[in-house]
Amino acid sequence: MKGILKFLNIRKGDTVVVKSGKDKGNKGKVIKTIPGAGKIVVEGINMVSKAMRPTQQMPQGKIARREAPILASKVMVLCPNCHQPTRIAHRLIEGDKSVRACKVCSETIDKA
């Protein structure tokens, strides 16, 4: 196990499955990646309540539900081809271009 990954194998728009924690087994779409922290934000996963300041329009204030970042290492990418959670392989195409591939079905995940 390496330290914090500076480079994430997960990209915005990927569908991922949570491997551990309270959202274990849940799926969602990645809406944001934070490579420096090794974290991602996934739609509908790790929801937290956040109190909003009262405004003139809403003098009572408001509790907003929003996604908090989770560690990218806690999820697996769901392969769009075989629909299995998979580890990511890297494959070189056209000599120097790297694309991500599924380790289950070997299909390319990234659209070239």
Ligand SMILES: [Zn+2]
């Ligand atoms: Zn696959």
